[in-house]
Amino acid sequence: MTTPVAKPGNPSAFEIARDLIRCASVTPRDEGALDVVARVLGGAGFKVERVRFSAPGTPDIDNLYARIGDGGPCLMFAGHTDVVPAGDASAWRFDPFSGVTADGMLWGRGAVDMKGGLAASLAAAIAHVAEHGTPRGSIAFLVTGDEEGPAVNGTVKLLEWARERGEHFDHCILGEPTNPHALGDMIKIGRRGSLTGRLVVHGKQGHVGYPHLAENPIDPMMRILTALKSAPLDAGTAHFEPSNLEVTTVDVGNPATNVIAGAARATFNIRFNDLWTPDALRAEITARVTGAAGAARVDLTFDSTNAVAFLTSPGPFVDAVASAVEAETGRRPVLSTSGGTSDARFIQAFCPVVEFGLVGATMHAVDERCAIADLGTLAAIYGRVISAYFA
DSSP: OOOOOOOTTSOOHHHHHHHHHTSOOBTTOOTTHHHHHHHHHHHTTOEEEEEEEEETTEEEEEEEEEEESSSSOEEEEEEEOOBOOOOOGGGSSSOTTSOOEETTEEESTTIIIIIHHHHHHHHHHHHHHHHHOSOSSEEEEEEESOTTTTSSSSHHHHHHHHHHTTOOOSEEEEOOOOBSSSTTSEEEOEEOEEEEEEEEEEOBOEETTOGGGSBOTHHHHHHHHHHHHHSOSOOOOSSSOOOEEEEEEEEOOOOOSSEEOSEEEEEEEEEEOTTOOHHHHHHHHHHHHHHHHTTSEEEEEEOOOOOOOEEOOSSHHHHHHHHHHHHHHSOOOEEEOOSOOOTHHHHTTTSOEEEOOSBOTTTTSTTOEEEHHHHHHHHHHHHHHHHHHTO
16 A cells, blocks of 8 residues: 655645656756756755756756755665657647646656656655654755766766765665566666777778779678677676677668678677676777787777666665565565666765666657656655665
8 A cells, every 4th residue: 555645735746747747858958847856845944956067068957956964874866857859749649748647647758757756756755854854864866957968967977066065875766767567566776887889890992893802891890790799798697687789780881782892880889787897898899809800900999988887786775675665566676787877877886876766668758658646656665765764
């Protein structure tokens, strides 16, 4: 049974989520979304600070930091108010930024990823403070508008800003959508890293009827890609699946059937587990490419990455979150490290972090929506975690 969280005078998770969805905060625009967060937290007694960061070649980003209480332990909730574009609005059942309710659902861009999760954490914290007063420790909120964008002027800089001010965090919950099918399915206790590589094999253009006068770059490219894919990078670990390399594009840009191309290009991405660092992985890939290339002239480059694999080891904090989920949903969540990257990759350098939010089936999709009942249940889960944390 879901524990009631909203009390008279306290905004509910649904109300906050609806108000956030009505802000068309497509990265990098804010459109008033952080004003909503500031209003509800400020009204509950949190000290709220707005911080803007900039960097050459990237948009300026508004961020928010809020805290109530002094000293530790400090439980932080993290999230983002920016969303991906809605695409063709006419393809949606309802206006993507109207926050319409229908069929027991709250509809709109960001409902799942992740205005709904953020709203539930806000409602839970406000309800706890209203009932129990300032916690014996601290509750903090770290909210960015740059998660769906370059992720340069958001969480990573806000964390450093907080540390320079002497702020300390003991644990963090990030409300990204983690559940595949139903609320209570899954908690993320880590994430894989991501590394992108780019290959150019140089040949010599020529007539297909005179192959001895040309150098076909496609042959060595095929050998190289086979070498990259054929041998597994690893067998996985207790908490991570095996690292995986996927070739995402291969191109020679050659429309003619009687011409040997002068160059071949390929791009690949690796989602890697905590057996690897980016440097070690670059070295392994470089060795495989060099071994398969033979005498071919090859350029291999790697994109810069800030997505490093990490794991929050199961223990008392993970158990507390899992127990709260089970108490409210009747499901014991699976502990997982699957999926893409999130801002947890930055937070893990400051404190242990777990991710638990709504059902992610419609995130980034047309007609993104979440169950209104799930918003209340998620707030109740967060409320249980807060109560247990400061008991």
